[in-house]
Amino acid sequence: MELQFLGGASEVGSLGLVVRDQGRTLLFDYGMTPTDPPEYPRPAPVNIDAAFLSHAHLDHSGMTPLLSRLPHARFVCTPVTAEVGELLTRDSLKVAKAEGYMEPYTPDDMKALRSRLDAVPRKGTYRRRGIEVEFHSAGHIPGASQFLYRGEKDVLFTGDLSASESRLVGAAERVETDVLVMESTYAGREHPDRRETEKRFEERIEATLARGGKVIVPAFAVGRAQEVVLALAHSGHEIWLDGMARKVNALFRRAPEYLRDARRLYQALDGVTEVQHPADRKQALRNADVIVTTGGMLDGGPVLYYLAEMYRDARNSIFLTGYQVDGSNGRQLMDKGTLTIDGVTIRPECELNAFDFSSHAGHTELVEYARASRAKTIVLMHGDRREQLAAPLREFAEVRLPETGERFTV
Numbered sequence: 001m002e003l004q005f006l007g008g009a010s011e012v013g014s015l016g017l018v019v020r021d022q023g024r025t026l027l028f029d030y031g032m033t034p035t036d037p038p039e040y041p042r043p044a045p046v047n048i049d050a051a052f053l054s055h056a057h058l059d060h061s062g063m064t065p066l067l068s069r070l071p072h073a074r075f076v077c078t079p080v081t082a083e084v085g086e087l088l089t090r091d092s093l094k095v096a097k098a099e100g101y102m103e104p105y106t107p108d109d110m111k112a113l114r115s116r117l118d119a120v121p122r123k124g125t126y127r128r129r130g131i132e133v134e135f136h137s138a139g140h141i142p143g144a145s146q147f148l149y150r151g152e153k154d155v156l157f158t159g160d161l162s163a164s165e166s167r168l169v170g171a172a173e174r175v176e177t178d179v180l181v182m183e184s185t186y187a188g189r190e191h192p193d194r195r196e197t198e199k200r201f202e203e204r205i206e207a208t209l210a211r212g213g214k215v216i217v218p219a220f221a222v223g224r225a226q227e228v229v230l231a232l233a234h235s236g237h238e239i240w241l242d243g244m245a246r247k248v249n250a251l252f253r254r255a256p257e258y259l260r261d262a263r264r265l266y267q268a269l270d271g272v273t274e275v276q277h278p279a280d281r282k283q284a285l286r287n288a289d290v291i292v293t294t295g296g297m298l299d300g301g302p303v304l305y306y307l308a309e310m311y312r313d314a315r316n317s318i319f320l321t322g323y324q325v326d327g328s329n330g331r332q333l334m335d336k337g338t339l340t341i342d343g344v345t346i347r348p349e350c351e352l353n354a355f356d357f358s359s360h361a362g363h364t365e366l367v368e369y370a371r372a373s374r375a376k377t378i379v380l381m382h383g384d385r386r387e388q389l390a391a392p393l394r395e396f397a398e399v400r401l402p403e404t405g406e407r408f409t410v
């Protein structure tokens with residue numbers, strides 16, 4: 001059996017894994033990296049039989065519309081992943097256009113992809129022309145799946161993984177396999193205790209409000225914004241929500257089986273005021289205690305409007321809740337204390353804080369997860385510090401650290 005990464009082996013982003021086995025060619029994820037300029041994986045082989053999408057985040061899904069141009073590739077994922085993925089890819093097309101980059105696919109490709117979709121429900125099994133792939137929950141975000149391919153050997157592809165439950169989704173299922181292809185985003189790093197993080201988050205919000213300020217919480221639209229809203233559900237604060245997260249909420253409302261506690265999420269969302277039109281933003285600035293909005297890395301979206309209005313007032317706070325990639329505005333803010341909006345660099349006077357609401361497994365969780373899989377071969381991907389994770393895994397398995405483009409047998 002042969003494996004080949006088209007991208008996302010030694011880096012976080014642009015993931016794509018080809019598995020060739022018994023005359024079949026399968027693809028797992030096909031993402032892009034929304035950097036400036038964007039980065040893309042290598043071209044997918046034309047003879048792909050089926051492409052499996054683990055979850056909707058762009059680094060996994062961003063290039064899937066291109067697969068519609070292949071002669072007979074089916075496109076397989078959970079129904080909610082298909083819907084949220086389409087929302088994100090459509091948005092990334094808009095961003096490419098706005099920033100003057102080549103658009104890697106067209107709206108027609110997206111439509112054509114929909115006609116190739118074989119939606120598989122939660123915990124279902126995909127069977128077609130001798131291909132058998134089981135879906136197992138990956139935690140991470142609603143609809144995220146791990147895939148167990150039943151071939152000459154069993155291969156488990158984790159996609160992104162959260163080993164413990166969050167407020168939004170349950171923990172990843174433990175699955176036994178021969179070959180484990182595992183993400184390693186947090187290799188060498190641990191997360192702080194989530195309850196402690198939430199406590200500090202609430203304390204800093206209270207302190208901001210006590211001095212007459214407001215809090216802006218930049219958050220990713222899929223997963224993070226909902227997790228933050230859940231954490232604030234019983235705070236009694238006036239919460240306003242803006243940006244693409246609103247559309248994602250509507251999709252999550254239709255997919256309760258993928259949520260840890262659907263009723264709790266719906267109640268939390270009902271307690272939030274959504275900004276329906278850009279004209280409502282002034283009202284949000286007047287009335288809100290906390291504004292949760294996209295983009296999570298401050299590179300676009302309504303967050304820039306709010307920051308431009310709020311940055312001069314030292315009573316206000318900016319609370320980052322997600323990973324800030326190198327080259328992003330969020331990273332610039334953390335490293336240099338400055339932001340660039342419409343080509344103008346500003347230095348916010350506000351309190352700046354970062355909170356770890358990550359939905360990826362930490363280092364020790366990844367080691368325990370890999371051990372429980374009983375895999376004899378572990379392939380690490382989607383990480384820029386894989387070596388730090390490889391060392392403890394070598395105590396119980398053979399560990400492979402492939403580079404992008406390399407073909408290797410397992």
Ligand SMILES: [Zn+2]
Nearest residue numbers: 055057140160
């Ligand atoms: Zn993800």
